[in-house]
Amino acid sequence: xxxxxxxxxxxxxxxxxxxxxxxxxxxxxxxxxxxxxxxxxxxxxxxxxxxxxxxxxxxxxxxxxxxxxxxxxxxxxxxxxxxxxxxxxxxxxxxxxxxxxxxxxxxxxxxxxxxxxxxxxxxxxxxxxxxxxxxxxxxxxxxxxxxxxxxxxxxxxxxxxxxxxxxxxxxxxxxxxxxxxxxxxxxxxxxxxxxxxxxxxxxxxxxxxxxxxxxxxxxxxxxxxxxxxxxxxxxxxxxxxxxxxxxxxxxxxxxxxxxxxxxxxxxxxxxxxxxxxxxxxxxxxxxxxxxxxxxxxxxxxxxxxxxxxxxxxxxxxxxxxxxxxxxxxxxxxxxxxxxxxxxxxxxxxxxxxxxxxxxxxxxxxxxxxxxxxxxxxxxxxxxxxxxxxxxxxxxxxxxxxxxxxxxxxxxxxxxxxxxxxxxxxxxxxxxxxxxxxxxxxxxxxxxxxxxxxxxxxxxxxxxxxxxxxxxxxxxxxxxxxxxxxxxxxxxxxxxxxxxxxxxxxxxxxxxxxxxxxxxxxxxxxxxxxxxxxxxxxxxxxxxxxxxxxxxxxxxxxxxxxxxxxxxxxxxxxxxxxxxxxxxxxxxxxxxxxxxxxxxxxxxxxxxxxxxxxxxxxxxxxxxxxxxxxxxxxxxxxxxxxxxxxxxxxxxxxxxxxxxxxxxxxxxxxxxxxxxxxxxxxxxxxxxxxxxxxxxxxxxxxxxxxxxxxxxxxxxxxxxxxxxxxxxxxxxxxxxxxxxxxxxxxxxxxxxxxxxxxxxxxxxxxxxxxxxxxxxxxxxxxxxxxxxxxxxxxxxxxxxxxxxxxxxxxxxxxxxxxxxxxxxxxxxxxxxxxxxxxxxxxxxxxxxxxxxxxxxxxxxxxxxxxxxxxxxxxxxxxxxxxxxxxxxxxxxxxxxxxxxxxxxxxxxxxxxxxxxxxxxxx
Numbered sequence: 061x062x063x064x065x066x067x068x069x070x071x072x073x074x075x076x077x078x079x080x081x082x083x084x085x086x087x088x089x090x091x092x093x094x095x096x097x098x099x100x101x102x103x104x105x106x107x108x109x110x111x112x113x114x115x116x117x118x119x120x121x122x123x124x125x126x127x128x129x130x131x132x133x134x135x136x137x138x139x140x141x142x143x144x145x146x147x148x149x150x151x152x153x154x155x156x157x158x159x160x161x162x163x164x165x166x167x168x169x170x171x172x173x174x175x176x177x178x179x180x181x182x183x184x185x186x187x188x189x190x191x192x193x194x195x196x197x198x199x200x201x202x203x204x205x206x207x208x209x210x211x212x213x214x215x216x217x218x219x220x221x222x223x224x225x226x227x228x229x230x231x232x233x234x235x236x237x238x239x240x241x242x243x244x245x246x247x248x249x250x251x252x253x254x255x256x257x258x259x260x261x262x263x264x265x266x267x268x269x270x271x272x273x274x275x276x277x278x279x280x281x282x283x284x285x286x287x288x289x290x291x292x293x294x295x296x297x298x299x300x301x302x303x304x305x306x307x308x309x310x311x312x313x314x315x316x317x318x319x320x321x322x323x324x325x326x327x328x329x330x331x332x333x334x335x336x337x338x339x340x341x342x343x344x345x346x347x348x349x350x351x352x353x354x355x356x357x358x359x360x361x362x363x364x365x366x367x368x369x370x371x372x373x374x375x376x377x378x379x380x381x382x383x384x385x386x387x388x389x390x391x392x393x394x395x396x397x398x399x400x401x402x403x404x405x406x407x408x409x410x411x412x413x414x415x416x417x418x419x420x421x422x423x424x425x426x427x428x429x430x431x432x433x434x435x436x437x438x439x440x441x442x443x444x445x446x447x448x449x450x451x452x453x454x455x456x457x458x459x460x461x462x463x464x465x466x467x468x469x470x471x472x473x474x475x476x477x478x479x480x481x482x483x484x485x486x487x488x489x490x491x492x493x494x495x496x497x498x499x500x501x502x503x504x505x506x507x508x509x510x511x512x513x514x515x516x517x518x519x520x521x522x523x524x525x526x527x528x529x530x531x532x533x534x535x536x537x538x539x540x541x542x543x544x545x546x547x548x549x550x551x552x553x554x555x556x557x558x559x560x561x562x563x564x565x566x567x568x569x570x571x572x573x574x575x576x577x578x579x580x581x582x583x584x585x586x587x588x589x590x591x592x593x594x595x596x597x598x599x600x601x602x603x604x605x606x607x608x609x610x611x612x613x614x615x616x617x618x619x620x621x622x623x624x625x626x627x628x629x630x631x632x633x634x635x636x637x638x639x640x641x642x643x644x645x646x647x648x649x650x651x652x653x654x655x656x657x658x659x660x661x662x663x664x665x666x667x668x669x670x671x672x673x674x675x676x677x678x679x680x681x682x683x684x685x686x687x688x689x690x691x692x693x694x695x696x697x698x699x700x701x702x703x704x705x706x707x708x709x710x711x712x713x714x715x716x717x718x719x720x721x722x723x724x725x726x727x728x729x730x731x732x733x734x735x736x737x738x739x740x741x742x743x744x745x746x747x748x749x750x751x752x753x754x755x756x757x758x759x760x761x762x763x764x765x766x767x768x769x770x771x772x773x774x775x776x777x778x779x780x781x782x783x784x785x786x787x788x789x790x791x792x793x794x795x796x797x798x799x800x801x802x803x804x805x806x807x808x809x810x811x812x813x814x815x816x817x818x819x820x821x822x823x824x825x826x827x828x829x830x831x832x833x834x835x836x837x838x839x840x841x842x843x844x845x846x847x848x849x850x851x852x853x854x855x856x857x858x859x860x861x862x863x864x865x866x867x868x869x870x871x872x873x874x875x876x877x878x879x880x881x882x883x884x885x886x887x888x889x890x891x892x893x894x895x896x897x898x899x900x901x902x903x904x905x906x907x908x909x910x911x912x913x914x915x916x917x918x919x920x921x922x923x924x925x926x927x928x929x930x931x932x933x934x935x936x937x938x939x940x941x942x943x944x945x946x947x948x949x950x951x952x953x954x955x956x957x958x959x960x961x962x963x964x965x966x967x968x969x970x971x972x973x974x975x976x977x978x979x980x981x
Contacts, residue, residue, distance in 0.1 A: 064089050065158045066463040067096025068456075076102045080109045087116045090159055097463040100445040104151040111148060119156045123149050123170050130181040138185055139262060142178050143269035149174045150225060154442055158464065164431045165406075167438070171223040172214075178272050179212050179231070180318035182262050186255040195251045197244040207319035209236035210252050210289065211327070214317035215279050215310055220403040224434065226441040226448075228274045231260075232314070236323040237291040249291065256289040274447070279310055292327045299334045309387045311335045312394075313403045336395035365480060367473045368458065372437045373449035377480030377487075379437065382409075382430045385487040389417050398629075405430055422486055429479045436476060439464040451476065506537065507547065510554050519563030528567040532577075536570075539581050552584035556591045579653065586656060586926070586943050613668055619647070619675035627679060633687050637755055640680055641762035647672050652715055652925055655947070662918035662947055665925075669713035674810045676765060677702055677719070677756070681811040684752045692744060693735020697727035700745060700782065701812025701820055702752070705772045709806040710886045712917070714924040718767035719756070722807070723749045726785035726816050745782040753781070772803050785816065792827050798840040802875040804828060806886045829882035834900070835976075841876050842975040845869070857957050858923060860916040865968030867916040870909050873971055877901060888913050905970045912967040915948060915959065922947040 064086075067073035073096025077088050091112075095102035105112065115122030126145045133141040153170045156162040162170075188204045190196045199208050215230040217223050233256045240248040260275040277288050281298035299307065311331060316324025365376050373379045386408040394400040397415055402408040406427045413423035437449055439461045452458050455469070462472040520526050540549045560566065570576050584591040614622070623643055630636045651668045654660040660668065681702060685695060705720035707713050727741040739747065756765045774783050774791040783791075792804070807824055809817040854863030861867045874888040877895025885891060889910055895901035926940045941953045950956040 065093035065097065065466050067093045068460045068463045069096045072096050072099075072102060076105045079106045080113055083113050083116070087113075090155055093463070094155060094158055094442075097460045098442045098444075101151065101154055101442060104147050104154075108148055108151055112151065115148070115152060116155075119152045119161070123152050127170075127174050127177050130177045133181060135185050135189075138182065139265075139267065140269055142181070142263070142272045143267065145178070146174065146272050147270065154225065157438065164434055165221070165404075168217070168222045168224065168434070171225065171227070172218055172221040175218050175223055175227075175229050175273055176214060176317035178263060179214075179229070179259065180207075182259045183207050183210065183212065183255060183319050186258045190251045190255060195247075195254070197247055198240060203239075206323070207255075208252075209239040209320050209323055210255060211235070211316055211320040211324035212318035213324060213328075214313075214315045216313060218317065219313035219315040220405065222404065222434075224438055224441055226445050228276045228447065229263075230276045230279050231317075232280045232295075233259075233277065233289040234292045234295055234324075234327060235289060236320060237293055245291075249287065249289070252289040253287045260288070279307075292323070296327070296330055299331055303334050305391070308335050308391060309384075312387050312390055312401070312408075315403060335391075336398075336401065337391070365477065365484075367451055367477050367480075369453040370451045370476070370480070371449050372433055372440070372451065372476075375480070377482070377484035379430065379433045379449075381483055381487045382426050382433070385426065386412065393417060425482065426486060429483050432475075432479055433483075435465070436461070506540075506550055510550060514554075514557060517558050517560065519557060519560035519566075522564065525563040525567060528571060529563065532567055532571055536577055536581075539577050549581060549584065552591060553581070556580070556584045583653070583656065586940055613664075613671070616671040616675050619671060620678045623675060623679040624682075627683060633683065634760065636683055637680075637758070638760055638762040640676060641760060641765055644672065644676050644765055645763065648715070655921070655925060656943060658946060662921040663712075663914070666712040666714060666917065666921055669715065669717065670708060670711045673708055673713060673717075673719055673766060674704065677704070677721075678811040680755055680765075681752065684748065684755050688748045688751050689735065691735060691737050692739050692747075693733035695725070695748070696730030696733045696741050696744060697725070698785075698816050699813040700725035700748070701809050701816045703820065704808045704810040705803055706769075706806060708810070709808040710888070711808070712887065714921045716924045718769050720769045720772050721753075722770065722773045723752070723782040724785055724788050724812075724816070724820060725782055726819075742780065742782075742784070745784075746780055749782040772800075774800075785819070788820075789823060792823070798837055798879075799844055801827065801879055802841075802872070805875045805878040805883075805891065808886060825884045828879060828884055832880065834880055837876065837880060838974075839976055841872065842977070845872060845971075845975065848872075857960055858919065860919040860923070860960065863964065865912065865964040865966065865971065867913060867920055869971060870913040870916070870967055873909065873974065874913075901974060905974070909967055909970055912963040915963050918948045919944070919956075919960065 070092075073092035073094075076095030077083075077092040080088065080091055083091065091105055095105050111122075126148045130142065130145055149170060153162070153167055157167045184204055184207050187196070187199075187207045187210065188201070191199045191201060191204065191208070196203075196208050203209075211234060213219070213232040213234070215232060217227055218229045218231075223229070233252075235248070235252045237245060237248070256277075260277065263272040264274045265271060277283065280286060280288070280290065281295050282302075311328070312335065314328060316328070370376075371378060383405055386405050389412050390400050390402070390408055393415070400408070400411050400415060400417075402411050409418070409423040409427050409430075412418045413420040436451070440446075440448060440451065442464060443457070443460055452461060458469050458473065462469045465472060467475075514520055514529075515526060520529055536553075540546050540553065570580070623640060626639055626643060627636045630639055648669070651660070651665050651672065654668075655662070655665040685699075689695065701724050703709070703722040703724060705722060707717055708719050708721075723745070725741075725745040727745075730741055732738050732740050733744045753768050753770070757768050758764060770781060773781070774788060774796070792800070796804075804824055804827060809820050848868065849864065852862050854866065859866070863869065871888055873895070874891030876891075877883075877893075877898070877900060878885055878891040880900055881894035881898035883890065883894035883897075885894060892901065892906040892909055896903055896906045922944050926943065945951065945953060945956055948956055948959075950959060
């Protein structure tokens with residue numbers, strides 16, 4: 061022990077010191093200082109003098125022995141034994157605290173542990189009594205260990221291991237109703253209510269030995285009309301339908317502390333979606349601010365800062381300000397990042413700093429102030445064991461607190477004032493920022509008719525959404541006014557707002573992160589397709605402020621690992637599929653924004669879209685297999701693999717690409733599966749494939765993942781949706797057309813069992829390297845090209861995909877080059893180089909086709925980001941035209957159009973010279 065408090069009343073301190081004869085000089089000095097300033101501590105010292113001398117050599121062990129001994133108390137000793145333990149733990153903890161031997165966390169942790177063990181001991185004693193009296197139907201002595209399913213949730217400071225010396229303990233008592241027969245429910249609930257009331261009464265009753273803890277059960281659902289102990293299922297229904305933001309905040313610190321701990325943990329897990337919203341929840345800021353204002357109004361803690369009489373908990377710059385600041389930010393982002401779900405305030409601040417939600421220096425400052433505030437609060441409560449958080453108003457009262465903190469009164473008041481002021485400065489702007497826009501609204505004469513209809517949109521019909529939007533509107537219009545075409549941007553924004561189903565969360569997000577307004581204006585003024593997607597999936601904005609939105613692309617392996625981790629956290633199949641959809645939309649949005657803003661070119665974006673799709677399929681497949689196996693058994697034989705074809709196989713997609721897939725399975729010798737409902741092998745894999753397609757394409761609450769096309773499988777739409785490994789080999793060797801071997805040049809295994817995947821790739825290379833009759837191949841390619849041209853004509857100059865000399869045409873030539881050369885390369889550039897290597901094409905022709913293809917790809921990828929329809933110059937708007945030019949490197953749309961005409965013609969001429977000419981198309 062290193063720090064000795066001074067004694068306000070030396071005479072009283074000396075009397076207490078005399079009560080512990082034989083104490084060491086250090087302990088005697090500590091006792092004198094504590095007792096001379098605190099009547100409460102003086103009484104504890106005198107009552108426990110003999111024990112104190114024995115325990116002082118090892119305070120930690122002595123406190124632990126007191127707490128551990130609670131479980132051994134006999135029923136007739138419970139009331140007195142608990143009070144003795146409270147005296148001893150409070151005394152030793154206070155002395156270790158005053159001496160500076162224990163940090164704040166150990167002080168509050170010891171008091172909290174005492175509270176939890178005391179609840180547990182009393183509760184189980186009450187349950188045992190009820191069981192003996194046959195008041196809990198179906199229960200036996202074996203059920204006492206789990207309190208018959210009754211569990212106590214510690215809330216507030218007790219939940220966070222932050223109890224102070226004179227805290228109430230905030231509890232919610234629930235019981236697991238599934239442990240009782242439904243016919244016995246009401247009798248069981250009556251017993252649980254009795255046990256809860258008796259527990260609270262025993263803990264809070266004042267006797268000659270004092271009390272243990274005052275208990276408060278008012279945090280339970282709707283306390284005015286509900287019993288003190290509720291069924292867990294009823295509480296869950298309440299939170300799902302009626303739970304409020306303050307209750308979500310309260311559950312940040314909730315912890316099972318007594319009774320059936322496992323049941324308590326299960327209950328908290330069911331509340332995870334209620335407490336931790338899946339999207340960033342900036343609307344919680346306003347809720348928290350409103351709560352702060354209500355507290356100030358009802359408790360009278362607003363107004364100027366005056367230290368005597370100031371409430372260290374609820375007053376300006378006090379403990380609650382730090383807690384609200386921490387918990388609100390936890391509510392905002394904790395649904396997306398489980399690492400932020402910390403019960404303790406200081407740990408919560410550290411997590412927020414680590415994740416980039418607050419600056420590290422702010423976390424350090426608030427943590428330091430929080431510990432100092434709690435120390436002052438503890439000293440205030442030490443004086444008379446009073447449940448108060450207010451600094452004394454009298455000189456004597458302030459002097460006592462100063463003595464316990466080994467300070468002069470003036471020094472103490474000065475430090476408290478400085479800390480309160482700093483806390484207020486650090487937290488107030490977060491809750492109530494200056495609403496004046498940073499930029500004055502540009503004087504633009506916006507269409508009044510458009511502005512007038514905004515309040516009629518679904519997103520703005522609630523009063524709360526309208527209030528937030530009214531604060532946001534000046535900044536929003538100011539930024540619209542600075543665009544090159546304000547009226548055009550206004551119309552695009554109007555379309556976005558009209559499609560929003562709700563607005564509170566999104567508008568709160570913009571209000572807290574005004575930089576997102578620029579991004580919104582950029583998107584709605586450039587890409588109607590992306591803006592429409594945003595209006596239906598506004599939650600993807602979460603990703604922008606999630607911390608790594610502008611980081612380097614992680615690659616397909618890292619993406620798959622990240623999604624797989626997220627999916628493992630969920631146990632429900634549909635929830636897993638929705639999680640995959642939400643995650644995919646966020647990454648899809650990221651790619652689009654990077655491309656839109658010039659952070660990625662068209663080629664890079666195409667590779668990233670393909671990486672994303674590959675990662676999603678690879679992560680989803682195991683889910684589908686496991687879910688299907690629950691009913692029909694494990695996949696017979698070696699299992700299956702998914703082959704990506706077309707653009708997916710080549711590793712290059714655009715924002716609206718569908719996925720060409722083939723499923724290949726190897727049953728080995730198995731005829732059927734072995735499960736609850738076994739299926740013949742062929743039926744098993746056909747249905748499992750259909751389940752996979754459904755998992756990818758089904759429209760769920762988070763939308764769909766991708767459209768899927770399986771027409772490239774053997775026999776096309778006429779064949780089974782899944783192909784056996786032997787059939788696939790036989791078909792490719794003996795029956796496949798040249799076009800099917802051309803398709804094989806871009807095939808790539810993206811999911812499935814490793815051994816089969818290796819075999820498929822080896823077989824692919826074997827097929828492609830087989831000798832071929834060049835003339836026959838070229839003749840069939842020419843015929844195929846003519847059929848494609850006859851089936852569909854290009855839809856204008858901006859259709860870079862369909863038509864002679866355009867993307868599809870050049871891809872066909874590249875695939876032909878790979879096939880003739882026996883190359884296993886999948887991308888267009890490599891296929892064209894293979895055509896040169898085998899002597900079918902010259903270097904100059906390959907270079908020209910590559911150049912043309914790159915331009916076509918850039919136009920096609922940009923067009924699909926702008927719109928799902930074929931582009932027209934009039935329809936793309938100025939923002940879209942500027943993006944298209946920027947993406948392709950041309951100054952104007954006219955210059956780009958001329959370049960496309962030239963490229964199409966050049967490529968078509970090169971291709972025509974490579975293939976035999978048909979007399980008729």
